[in-house]
Amino acid sequence: MNIFVLVKRIPDTESKIRINHETGTIVEEGLTFVLNPYDEYAVEEALRLREAGGGKVTVLSVGAEESRIILKKCLAMGADEAFLLKDNTPETYDGLRMAKIIVRALEKKFSDYSILLFGKQSMGTDNAQVPSMVAELLGLPQVNVVTKLEIEGTKGTAHREIEGALEKVSFSLPAVISAQKGLNEPRYETLKGIMMAKKKEIPILSFEDLDLKEEDITPLLEVAKMESPPPRQAGKIIEEEPEKAAKKMVEFLHNEAKVI
Amino acid sequence: MILIFIEVREGKVKKSSLEALSEGKRRADDLNTEANAVLVGHNMESLAHEVLPYGASKVYVVENSLLSHYSAAGFSQALFSLVEDIKPEVILFSASSMGKDLAPRLAAKLGVGLASDCTRTIAKDGKLEVVRPIFAGKAFVTLRFKSSPIMATLRPNVFPLGEPGEKKGEVIRKEVVIPEDQIKAPALEILREKEAEIDVTEAKIVVSGGRGMKGSDNFDLLRDLVSLLPNSAVGASRSAVDAGWIDHQHQVGQTGKTVSPDLYIAFGISGAIQHLAGMSSSKFIVAVNKDSEASIFKVADFGVVGDLFQVIPYLKEELKKITSE
Numbered sequence: 218m219n220i221f222v223l224v225k226r227i228p229d230t231e232s233k234i235r236i237n238h239e240t241g242t243i244v245e246e247g248l249t250f251v252l253n254p255y256d257e258y259a260v261e262e263a264l265r266l267r268e269a270g271g272g273k274v275t276v277l278s279v280g281a282e283e284s285r286i287i288l289k290k291c292l293a294m295g296a297d298e299a300f301l302l303k304d305n306t307p308e309t310y311d312g313l314r315m316a317k318i319i320v321r322a323l324e325k326k327f328s329d330y331s332i333l334l335f336g337k338q339s340m341g342t343d344n345a346q347v348p349s350m351v352a353e354l355l356g357l358p359q360v361n362v363v364t365k366l367e368i369e370g371t372k373g374t375a376h377r378e379i380e381g382a383l384e385k386v387s388f389s390l391p392a393v394i395s396a397q398k399g400l401n402e403p404r405y406e407t408l409k410g411i412m413m414a415k416k417k418e419i420p421i422l423s424f425e426d427l428d429l430k431e432e433d434i435t436p437l438l439e440v441a442k443m444e445s446p447p448p449r450q451a452g453k454i455i456e457e458e459p460e461k462a463a464k465k466m467v468e469f470l471h472n473e474a475k476v477i
Numbered sequence: 478m479i480l481i482f483i484e485v486r487e488g489k490v491k492k493s494s495l496e497a498l499s500e501g502k503r504r505a506d507d508l509n510t511e512a513n514a515v516l517v518g519h520n521m522e523s524l525a526h527e528v529l530p531y532g533a534s535k536v537y538v539v540e541n542s543l544l545s546h547y548s549a550a551g552f553s554q555a556l557f558s559l560v561e562d563i564k565p566e567v568i569l570f571s572a573s574s575m576g577k578d579l580a581p582r583l584a585a586k587l588g589v590g591l592a593s594d595c596t597r598t599i600a601k602d603g604k605l606e607v608v609r610p611i612f613a614g615k616a617f618v619t620l621r622f623k624s625s626p627i628m629a630t631l632r633p634n635v636f637p638l639g640e641p642g643e644k645k646g647e648v649i650r651k652e653v654v655i656p657e658d659q660i661k662a663p664a665l666e667i668l669r670e671k672e673a674e675i676d677v678t679e680a681k682i683v684v685s686g687g688r689g690m691k692g693s694d695n696f697d698l699l700r701d702l703v704s705l706l707p708n709s710a711v712g713a714s715r716s717a718v719d720a721g722w723i724d725h726q727h728q729v730g731q732t733g734k735t736v737s738p739d740l741y742i743a744f745g746i747s748g749a750i751q752h753l754a755g756m757s758s759s760k761f762i763v764a765v766n767k768d769s770e771a772s773i774f775k776v777a778d779f780g781v782v783g784d785l786f787q788v789i790p791y792l793k794e795e796l797k798k799i800t801s802e
């Protein structure tokens with residue numbers, strides 16, 4: 218099976234976010250970047266599929282040169298090959314742009330995929346668009362927010378999380394799957410894995426290699442403004458006997474929040 | 478015209494899509510246009526009448542027996558035919574599980590940009606702009622659209638539900654032709670572990686516990702409170718979920734769910750940034766924590782410094798008093 222995983226580099230969730238108000242972008246300096254946690258579940262699932270049924274795991278990321286670090290991590294976890302498709306455009310919030318780029322890469326370079334694994338969303342921008350859009354552009358079935366995946370031959374079933382329940386979905390390959398927490402426990406890189414990854418090349422692809430022109434992928438959304446959240450007004454904090462505290466809390470719920 | 482997708486799950490109209498309709502109607506009024514709704518499925522006509530009071534001028538019912546089970550491929554095909562036909566300027570969805578799955582597929586079919594999980598919509602210069610939180614609410618971005626129709630999903634529980642009024646609109650039935658091989662990955666079955674609980678993303682009140690709860694049995698204390706509060710659900714921090722005290726479905730935060738209830742109560746939760754990411758858009762936040770320095774108090778509207786195990790029993794009594802009044 219030819220398993221493809223799409224991975225993205227995101228700022229660590231602990232990061233202090235600073236805004237460049239002039240450009241309407243996040244200041245990248247001083248941020249630590251990591252592999253999107255949902256993509257880590259996708260990589261782990263890919264490795265498990267390979268272990269169960271054989272095949273090859275290829276990882277692709279679209280982004281800046283620095284994305285090599287997360288690709289190295291994927292290789293150290295056990296991926297067979299990793300490619301970087303260079304794109305220096307700052308975040309556009311336009312999932313369709315990214316989906317078009319990924320689709321072009323798949324069609325031009327990796328058209329023999331049997332399954333495409335994604336994270337359910339890029340943490341931080343929380344778009345949750347790219348997997349469904351790729352599925353549409355390639356005419357494939359999609360199952361998003363997956364917590365259980367079973368593949369047999371060219372058929373699959375998956376559980377996808379919805380409000381208060383799970384949907385059981387059946388599909389045939391090739392298909393787009395996006396991973397939710399709970400799908401698996403990602404493994405740690407082993408020392409051996411890290412050493413092997415060090416030796417592996419990460420080929421770099423460019424838009425020219427894919428015959429992709431800027432006008433094919435101009436963003437369809439425009440950032441008009443980026444702001445910090447309004448500061449929350451300081452609340453009332455009390456330190457009293459439990460009985461009194463409970464009374465005051467219920468008074469607050471009743472009189473101010475008016476929920477009871 | 479603004480078109481709003483109305484979601485039906487297990488025979489019921491989802492409240493969050495009526496919120497989207499209410500918001501769509503407000504913007505349609507600003508833009509001097511009409512708000513129309515669309516239901517997709519099989520045998521939906523009676524449900525269309527539940528939608529009319531929320532201000533839809535027309536409710537389209539797009540039907541085909543192949544659409545009795547949800548699939549993004551099938552539903553987006555059905556919506557695509559309607560959009561081609563009626564040419565809306567704006568299409569809105571709730572950012573529910575179905576909305577998040579379906580809207581991007583339709584946007585790709587239409588070749589247009591989509592803004593996800595918006596918390597505000599603005600009519601400006603005759604067009605719609607949207608605002609959405611990014612980076613766990615550490616920033617807000619205002620987006621403009623350069624493609625048409627404009628498409629956005631709206632975060633549940635954020636937009637006020639309009640007052641149901643007179644049913645003035647009309648219901649329009651549309652049969653669509655969908656080749657069977659277009660129905661890819663249908664959801665054949667819905668699996669539920671327990672009795673249908675209210676999901677944290679849909680509850681008006683979320684009562685959450687963290688590591689301070691000390692064990693899984695103690696979550697019964699929170700379930701007791703939930704049974705006394707209308708329209709409420711139990712939430713949890715990741716520490717509580719990772720300890721195995723409660724299922725991941727209940728986790729609030731960056732790797733869990735994003736909730737915006739009217740009231741969020743945090744028991745024994747320190748208020749890590751990844752937790753705040755999931756709940757800081759709640760209308761009111763109440764916290765009980767024995768550490769007066771806990772970060773949760775920085776976002777709380779009302780905080781009690783104290784031992785949750787001592788406070789909860791009194792809280793139960795007080796709530797009982799008020800609910801029996």
Ligand SMILES: Cc1cc2nc3c(=O)[nH]c(=O)nc-3n(C[C@H](O)[C@H](O)[C@H](O)COP(=O)(O)OP(=O)(O)OC[C@H]3O[C@@H](n4cnc5c(N)ncnc54)[C@H](O)[C@@H]3O)c2cc1C
Nearest residue numbers: 687688689714715716730731732733745746747752767785
């Ligand atoms: C990539 C990433 C994603 C993450 N995603 C999430 C997420 O989605 N959701 C999430 O919640 N976290 C998430 N986290 C984890 C987060 O950083 C915190 O570790 C977690 O939120 C802490 O949970 P807690 O507040 O329950 O526990 P703690 O931080 O240990 O806090 C427990 C609190 O309970 C109080 N307490 C103890 N006993 C009592 C008592 N008897 N009465 C009253 N108070 C008491 C303590 O004073 C303390 O403040 C994520 C972390 C990472 C790195």
Ligand SMILES: Nc1ncnc2c1ncn2[C@@H]1O[C@H](COP(=O)(O)O)[C@@H](O)[C@H]1O
Nearest residue numbers: 223224279335336338339344345346347
């Ligand atoms: N720049 C990128 N490179 C590779 N994969 C990506 C990129 N952006 C998004 N993805 C994939 O699409 C998923 C959902 O992303 P998003 O739609 O941006 O929330 C991510 O978890 C990745 O698997």
